[in-house]
Amino acid sequence: MLNFLGTGLLSSFAQTDPAELFDDYCADCHSIGEGDMKGPDLLGVERKYNEDWLIKFIRSAKTMISSGDKKAVDIWEKYNKSKMPDTNLSELEIKSLIQYIGNLNKNKVEVITSTPSNENKSSVSNSTNQKIENLNSKIDKYETELQNFEKKIDLILEYHKKSFSARITDEEINRGKELFEGDRPFTNNVPVCVTCHNTFKIDSLNWNPSAHDIAKVLSNRDNMEMSTIIINPSSNKMKEVLKDNKLTDDESFYITAFLQSIVKPGLKEHKKIPIKLILFIIVCILMFISFFDLIFTKIVKQKWLNITVCFVTAVFIGNTIIVNARNIGLSKGYTPIQPIKFSHKIHVKENKINCIFCHNSPEFSIESGIPSTNVCMNCHNKIKSGEMTGQFEINKIKKSFKNKKPIEWIKIHNLPDHVFFSHAQHVNVGKIECQTCHGAIDEMDITSQHASLSMGWCVKCHRESEVQFENNKYYSNHKELHNDLKLGKINNVTADKIGANDCAKCHY
């Protein structure tokens, strides 16, 4: 089945979709046939200017304007002197873009131009008519040849697809696993996949996507497309890794086989032994034995040994029971794996984005709000690859934005349903910083729960935090407290004195 592989055919399929390029680079300022936005309408742009000029202009409009190109300066002055940002697109990509715009234009332009061409028909002389006919016949010839070629290519592609989508055998999966985990080396000195992409569930943070993440993203394609993507990856990081050393077709096929096999079962887990429980039981038995020996059997002559063992084990058992019982219902230190490896450290500390930019309603609402995807897209429409994660994680936002499917974040700070809590009261009136309850969130790469959120924790803070009592109309009817303050019976007024710790304040 695999005899056609090894021809290097897959590596020639690298492609970029011009529609996507247009969305990424042009659609912010330009439309096609829907009127001027910040930049001009691109309807019929490929007729107005020749291709070389367009390529130059798209690459760097600024240098064109500063060098004094007349056409460029005209456009620049017409559209409020707003300069077009430079792009680093290749010549091929720009050509495909221009072609894409031209193709779109054809449908729209035909409607406009069809009327004047009929009127001018009579004025065209016979000689030019003949020339046009000759040209047309030539074009027809070439078109039929082209169509034949396309048919042939389609046939070849179909054959390949069929052979790729045939059932993957266990042997191929095993081979792919060996390649992925480094048990079998790649032929062209390609670094082993498992150095970056873990195949087991891990506790620490790995910025790179795991094997299962990759498999899930690629799983909606067929095997052929998947292996072409593995050979010609779109992300910059992978391009750098595979710059000099390329995978062969066979190897990419084996890896796809392995990836397809782990889509459903997910990542494997290291076997975890319930050490804590086993130890607890052993210590209990130890205590029992030494206690029994101390009183009844008396095999060990040194009494002090038995007594110390009894004492230490009792302390240990008591400690475990108390600590575990106190932690029931509290999830301090809860750090779940989120659908996107979002780092608060990068966004808040390095980029200095205020908390309220994304969680924008703590000042006037019970909830502080989880940002919808359009908030992310305000910046990430242009910032397409992260420092640590590359394009993989940011593409998830893009996908969610396109498909209008929200990202399912996992809630970390969760109060029980029988407790009322309002952010507005604490942030707007109490002027409490986010960090007092949520911890040093600007230091967290993976967000975790800082405070225990127990009732004792709430009550303690209410007892300690002062209220701005004087010069505050809202509390003017607390006459006893005002009197006490004047007489010097109390130094300050804390939140619990004005009813923050009343039962009905939070439980009703």
Add this chain to the structure above:
Amino acid sequence: MFEMYIMNRINKIMSLLFILTKKNQGYLTHFCIIILCLFHFSCETDRNKRGYEYAPDMFYSEAYETYAPNTFFSDGKTAQPPVSGSIPRHMIPHQYPKTSEGQRLAGLELINPFEANEDNLSRGKVEYNVFCANCHGIDGRGDGNLYTSGKYPSEPPSLITKEMLKMPDGEYYHIMTVGSSIMGSFASLIRPQDKWKIILYIKNDLSLEEINNIQ
């Protein structure tokens, strides 16, 4: 990974110790085990689990929470947008399209309902520093942290040039709600009254120098 490594090491030592206890029946090894137990105590928790709860039926709501998934709606969300065509009280829908023509119309028709007094300006400053300063800079010169640190590729415009100051308030409002070229829409982020206050802050406090220069 490092944690896992340490755990594995300790497990091996533990198993060795158990063998020793069988052979020698010495009490010293028991002490070693106890010390190791205490060491162990802090390591072993699953960060993906919340832990046990006393009364889960009181902990979690029967009704759907705001951000919870919901099977009753076709898009699977509990937080549904208002029915299309309905307008909440106090809300004035923004009807101008994202074109240069729409921007011009908004500039002609929308008028700032707030005065430039101290309260409004200070509120405007707070909101400006949160939402605008990332790109346009704290001084409004287009030198925000996101651009100067090299993360955001395209240069944000300065807000305190002569041309920008001539622009009517309505156009500012239009750009903030709809977006303009690369700048996205801030309709869901800033409340309408705060938008007007930000405009007041930009036009009065922020560009004081520029205004003085013109005069």
